[in-house]
Amino acid sequence: MITRQALFASLAVALGAGAAAAQRCAPPDTTAEWFARQREWLSDAKHDWSDNAFRGALIAAAGIDTMRVLPAQFGVQLEGAPRATASDTAMLTRLRSLAAIRGSAWPYRRVVGAAGVRAVWWISQSDTALQRTALHRMMESGGDEALAADVAVLEDRVRLQSGRKQIYGSQLHLVGGRLVPEPIEDSAHVDMRRDAAGLPPLRQAMCVAR
Amino acid sequence: MITRLLVSSLLIAPAPFAVALGQKPIPVDLSREQVNAEPTKFLPMVGSWIVMSEEGKNVVLVDGRAWKRGQPAGGLADNARAIYGAKHEEFIDNVKAFAYFPIAVAKDIDSFENGEISVRFQMIGGTLDRCSGIMFDLKPNGDYLAVRYNGTEDNLVLWTFNNGKRSFVKRGTENVPLELGTWHEIKIAVHGTQLEGYLDGKHLLDYTLKAPVSGKVGLWSKTDSMSEFADFTVTPAAK
Numbered sequence A: 001m002i003t004r005q006a007l008f009a010s011l012a013v014a015l016g017a018g019a020a021a022a023q024r025c026a027p028p029d030t031t032a033e034w035f036a037r038q039r040e041w042l043s044d045a046k047h048d049w050s051d052n053a054f055r056g057a058l059i060a061a062a063g064i065d066t067m068r069v070l071p072a073q074f075g076v077q078l079e080g081a082p083r084a085t086a087s088d089t090a091m092l093t094r095l096r097s098l099a100a101i102r103g104s105a106w107p108y109r110r111v112v113g114a115a116g117v118r119a120v121w122w123i124s125q126s127d128t129a130l131q132r133t134a135l136h137r138m139m140e141s142g143g144d145e146a147l148a149a150d151v152a153v154l155e156d157r158v159r160l161q162s163g164r165k166q167i168y169g170s171q172l173h174l175v176g177g178r179l180v181p182e183p184i185e186d187s188a189h190v191d192m193r194r195d196a197a198g199l200p201p202l203r204q205a206m207c208v209a210r
Numbered sequence B: 001m002i003t004r005l006l007v008s009s010l011l012i013a014p015a016p017f018a019v020a021l022g023q024k025p026i027p028v029d030l031s032r033e034q035v036n037a038e039p040t041k042f043l044p045m046v047g048s049w050i051v052m053s054e055e056g057k058n059v060v061l062v063d064g065r066a067w068k069r070g071q072p073a074g075g076l077a078d079n080a081r082a083i084y085g086a087k088h089e090e091f092i093d094n095v096k097a098f099a100y101f102p103i104a105v106a107k108d109i110d111s112f113e114n115g116e117i118s119v120r121f122q123m124i125g126g127t128l129d130r131c132s133g134i135m136f137d138l139k140p141n142g143d144y145l146a147v148r149y150n151g152t153e154d155n156l157v158l159w160t161f162n163n164g165k166r167s168f169v170k171r172g173t174e175n176v177p178l179e180l181g182t183w184h185e186i187k188i189a190v191h192g193t194q195l196e197g198y199l200d201g202k203h204l205l206d207y208t209l210k211a212p213v214s215g216k217v218g219l220w221s222k223t224d225s226m227s228e229f230a231d232f233t234v235t236p237a238a239k
Helices: A009-017 A017-024 A033-042 A053-064 A086-100 A109-123 A126-141 A147-160 A189-195 A204-210 B002-011 B015-021 B075-098
Strands: A169-173 A178-181 B041-045 B049-054 B057-063 B103-106 B113-126 B133-138 B144-150 B155-162 B165-171 B184-191 B196-199 B201-207 B214-221 B227-238
Touching: A017 B214, A033 A109, A033 A169, A053 A086, A053 A109, A086 A109, A086 B133, A109 A126, A109 A147, A109 B049, A126 A147, A147 A169, A147 A189, A178 A204, A189 A204, A189 B113, A189 B227, B041 B075, B041 B214, B049 B227, B075 B103, B103 B133, B113 B133, B144 B184, B144 B196, B155 B196, B165 B201, B214 B227
Parallel strands: none
Antiparallel strands: A169 A178, B041 B103, B049 B057, B057 B227, B103 B214, B113 B184, B113 B227, B133 B144, B133 B214, B144 B155, B155 B165, B184 B196, B196 B201
């Protein structure tokens, strides 16, 4: 079991903690189109949502600071299940209930905003069954309702849990103190897939993670 | 005597498709296509289609990274005019309704009615979808049929597209997970109203169509799928 902080180290790095690593290799280009696309998608100032109470509950459960800009998804994280916190429990129950009802009103961006959707993505990673449902709902809903970069990372997690190889190279593990990706299916095209999902090239993202 | 006649008639009446296949296969030859340009042998109607070189062989890539919801290919009007002439405006209106689904029409196949169509494909990616398929029975009004493999569902399915509406028809008898970056083959066989669908030679789909097929054919994909296609071959049945 690893901590949520470790699992989402990449997101913290995106906020500026990776300066030392950045000096040793080329970090992702935050002037590139992928970054701008994510910033646009993640900006709640530019979009409306319909269920403010649900959004507030999700944000509180996930511990998201809405006073800060939502961190971009660099597409690398430590493989493993994050520990559910006490504040997650009630929300996990609520999301599991929604997941169990086919056609239920899932918390998409039009319902809970970008911060709410990021919270769902975050919380669902504590529960193997829930993250499968979350992934299906996100894929079905399309790019307006789910951030493609978050979908990609979640798909890699679900694939590894199913005994399949990952396809975006986002799941890392430690080998002798070094971060290395779990096995990748069709590694020759991994950066093409990452580009399609709005993620930086794997080598650059690995640089940030290290 | 009757028994002998029956046996002899069975002996000279093999499976319908084996009897029907008699004409020479017509491959869509990509060898003279310009790499990194739109294909000329497949006319893009929806989506971004480009010729790529894979290990020295030309293939066609549908690149879902350039896909935008509801947006047909840039050259739709010209390409529609090239295959349907004066009737192209109705085709364009209908194709716009299906702009979720990239299609590219095989330019030199005038009409496919009976026989087989096969294509090799490899899925590369796609965040929402990973689809590769054969489009057939494409009418001048933009209606068509498609048998496709979906890598997010692991299945082979027949769909119809009529009057701006996509409808599920039939799913293959079993799910077959395929790895990204590996080559596979979809084949359909049509005899009258009988349709068969195959994945890597495995017979997965049988369906009786409402009417015999007659129309253009081509490549099919969905939303942001990235797939490569090669060796598209039409083998008409003997008339």
